[in-house]
Amino acid sequence: MKKSILGYKCKKCATIHYPNRAICRKCRNEEFDVVSLPEDGKLLTFTHLHNPSGDFEVAILDLGIVELSNGCRLTGQMKIEKPVIGMKIKSQIEVVRQSGYKKFYGAVFYKA
Amino acid sequence: MRDVYVIGTGITKFSRLEYPLVEIAAYPAIMAMKDCGLSKVDHVYVANMGGSRLNHQTSLASALIDHLSLYPSGADSIENGPASGASAIKEGYQAIASGMHDVVMVVGAERMREANNLEATDFVASLAHPLAEQIYGVTLPSLAGMFTRLYMKKYGVTSRHLAMVAIKNHTNALKNPFAHLHAPITMDGIMDGPDAMNNNPMIADPLRFFDMCPVSDGGACIILASAEVAKKIKRPKIRLAGIGQATDTHCVHEREDPTDLLAVKEAARRCFQMAKIKPKDVDVAELHDAFTILEIVESEEVGFFKKGEGHLALESGYTALNGKLPINTSGGLKAKGHPVGATGVGQAHEIVTQLRGEAGERQVKNAKTGFTCNFGGFGNNVVTLTFVKE
Known part of the structure; x- marks a missing residue:
């Protein structure tokens, strides 16, 4: 499923x-x-967060807020090289955080 | 309801403090008792956000009562995120206005630097929604970054306007011996010069290092009393004339227009209505500039300026120490510091100091009405206060 x-x-x-x-x-x-919730939507705003907390093994964590095609909004991580406000996105469910053996699944936004 | 007056104040330096949380709470409390000449109070409210997580200290109010030998006075600890301080003041007000007590001590105290900066940021991020925000690594700087990007696009605010807030508040902090940062900064040093981008690296773009408040330890105290008690105290009569509180959605993404801070707007409206004044009557204000953008936006939402014009007022010098409406004379959270649970009491301390005419080099002339905005969450629980000199 x-x-x-x-x-x-x-x-x-x-x-x-x-x-x-x-x-x-x-x-x-x-x-x-x-x-x-639908996968497609548009990017409302975003940021590149430098030095996120210890659960994230990256120097910069990209975060965004999107409006999905049904009007519902979502905060999530973003894997888009050159994000622009208003661009079309697709969201996927992936592991977004790992704390020890505990994995958290959530939305990751890609360019549509 | 009975009128409520501020009769005593005390504060620590906001900085890294190398003594236990209970002592950070006790020191300003002793100062405030000496300020008004009282050695007993009916009740103590202590605002603190992180004691249980950062300092392994719960029931801070009980610990403070013991440290000050104030038993058998009643005591409550208040946690309402970064708005804990003003929430505790509200509780103190209600206790006196209702006639339940005559003298109430309100203390705010925080010891955040026991943790490193990443841990402290992670602790503050625990106020975000656990499933819809926290799991993604959302922190308060990242929410502020996303908010700022939208605000800039909609209203023409630039990074230079944000830097102007930082420069103004660092300049004010130089005149405040209790401020965390005594570091003069210039537009050249943080925006224009060859080393600017090294001095002022990106944190959560478009927000840079100097757009963020420092992580501070600190404590502050005000003692509230009924009119009957206040008239016997030989200190200027400062009345707590208005209190407003309002809330908004937990997740920022659920707000209809994510550039609105509706809880700030509503809390201010309620506060001014209670105090029977208008925003134009305010002579000096302390706004919750945990991020530089927030000073600009709050100055609009509370009604000092029209929406989208706060940055223009800032640019014109209207909010500078010698301007028509000085904002964050203490240095604000940006430079005075932000010991989260203590911040709201710290803001009240500054306004009372200004209205008493005791602010020294940073004194605003003829200040008679002062306002504070204490902003919890990312604007999901806001408490505002109005003080009037009689």
Whole structure:
């Protein structure tokens, strides 16, 4: 099964939340459907973080915020050589952090 | 509700302090008790964010009571991220305004430099969302970097404007003996000169080294009292006239316009409404410039300037020490330092010092109304205060 980030779609007003919350921030409904978030979107902003914490064995960690094609937004890591605000991206699920034996999976953005 | 006054203040130098956290809290508390001449208080609130993680010290308020032999006074520790300080002041205000207590001590204390800079940054990053932000390596500098990039594109703010904030606040800090950084900086040294890029390397682009506050140890204290107690104390009458607090989404990516700091705007609106003043009535302000961009944006969101015009006011000298509305006379978080849990109390200390007319070389003439903005998370929990000289 293909991995994807899971969003939380309000059963009443259809607002998609990421991350999850107990009460919809638009209509205060308490019931959600779990939905797979789309892979495609556009880059809203980004930064190149120098000297990230010890879990990351890189000198510079590229981070970005994207707006996915369904309007839901996501923070994630970025592997794009020359990022530009507004460019089209595709997100993939990869190991984004390793702390000892513990692996964390999350979104990595690539040029579409 | 009863009126609440600041009757005593104390502060440590913000720096690397080689003594335990409880002593960092105790020293400004003793100063504040001597300042107002009282040796007992009804209650103590202690703001601290990292004691349990960085210093293996929980229940700091109980430890402080013991260190100061203030038992059986009540004591509470307050943790609200980098806004812990102003939150503790709010608790103190409520205790007196409600009539529950007459004299309350509010202390903020932090000892961050026991950890190295990476550990300290990682500790502060623990306020980000664990699954949607932290796992990616998001830190506060990286959130500020992404925010700044958008802000620059939308409003024409440049790296030079950010450097102007740093230069202004480093210059102010030279006149503050309690400031962490006593290092004059110039546009040539950090932006234009041949060594500028070595002196001022990129941290989270477009933010550079001199756009970041230092990691500081430090403590500050104010003692609050009812009008009845305050009139017996022979110190200038400074009233805590307004408090505003507001929150926003935990994840920055969920904000409709990510260049808005809506919690700052709402907290300031509530604060000015309570104090029955307008932003134009403020004579001196301490804003939460953990990153240079934040001074510019907060100055707009609280209502001092129109959205997108804060950098123009800065450029014109309006916010300089000799300007119409001096901002961060203490040096701000940028140069005075940012011992996270203590910062809000440190800001209040500076404003009270200014309103008392005791700020020495950095004194703002005829300052009667002062404002502080203490910014928790990346703007998801903000507490603002207004002080008025009577």
